[in-house]
Amino acid sequence: MLFKSYDPLKGKKLEILDAKGNITNTKLEPSIDKEILLTMYKTMSLGRHADIKAMQYQRQGRMLTYAPNRGQEAAQVGAMSALSDVDWLVPAFREMNAMLYRGVTLEQIYLYWYGNEWGSHFDEGVRVLPVNIIIGSQINHGAGLAYASKLLGKGEVTVAVIGDGGTSHGEFYEGLNFAAVYDAPLVVLIQNNHYAISTPRHKATKAKTLAQKATAFGIPGIQVDGNDVLAMHVAMKEAVEHARSGKGPVLIEAVTYRLGPHTTSDDPTIYREDEEVKAWELKDPMIRFKKYLIDKGYWSAEEDEALDQDNQKVVTETFKKVETSGPSKLEDIFRFTYQDMTPALREQYEDIKSFLNEGGK
Ligand SMILES: Cc1ncc(C[n+]2csc(CCOP(=O)(O)OP(=O)(O)O)c2C)c(N)n1
Known part of the structure; x- marks a missing residue:
């Protein structure tokens, strides 16, 4: 139903919680248990702290x-909160919050960005693919995973995540087309x-919305306020139900904003105006979600202060552990692509090992 009312070709975007934290669409407000809402908020808060600290560690030459x-927490956690335990997350590389919500530990995430291969090994039962x-x-x-689940009749849904620029890549079309033709239970976020x-969004495609690309695949698509955690939950819930019921893929476009640089190697002041960033800071997903929780009587300023302090501690202690572990052992770099190292990889491994043993740098 939602997909019919929010046709991306008609330029309609799903919004439930506005930038000030007020409900603008009472009919669609989801009834999510208090405990789950708080887990969502706490994950976003931990993610925000971990993100800010990671930037600092990198600047100090420690990462x-x-x-x-930062700024994309609601798009990720709102979406993940609608999944069931059996479902899969296939991330790109900017999905720390989604990964945390799905059970990847902060230590594993930090290990990855520290250059340690063990940052791509998740605990048994955590249905998340490594950073891509x-x-x-x-x-x-994601399309392959979803198709395999379908063939095995497992009732699992796969959610694969991509950026706006990524939707101009061939594999976006190939994967979604395959999944659509075979009714594979895939949701692309x-x-x-x-x-x-x-590259700004308008230079990547002439399409008015990214969600409308769904039309060409013959699948539903919906554009959502990605800084609205409730709208993201509602859209993903319907998408996951659609995919699980055998009707095939769904495309969700979360309209959000990257408040920080692309990576620590990027200087965004060269290509975007401060005013634009400031305008998006007012639409911060954390501010509106916190207000919503406080208005409902589920959260308080004091609890928020205490959570901030806890998170500071957790992040600092986790990073200390990661620094003690150090980067990968040489062999680990070659060991994990295939179950057994292929002859070509073994040759490369032996080569670099003797190069380093002979004092090479
Ligand atoms: C196949 C390929 N080409 C180029 C790159 C270099 N690259 C890394 S991130 C990026 C931009 C991605 O933009 P978008 O898909 O919008 O995602 P975002 O980084 O904004 O999350 C590019 C071109 C890459 N990683 N892979």
């Missing part, structure tokens, strides 16, 4: 290149954060 996700840097390829991985590094 490798890092891709921040190759833009677009995760849509094919586009986080339209307005930029692909320095």
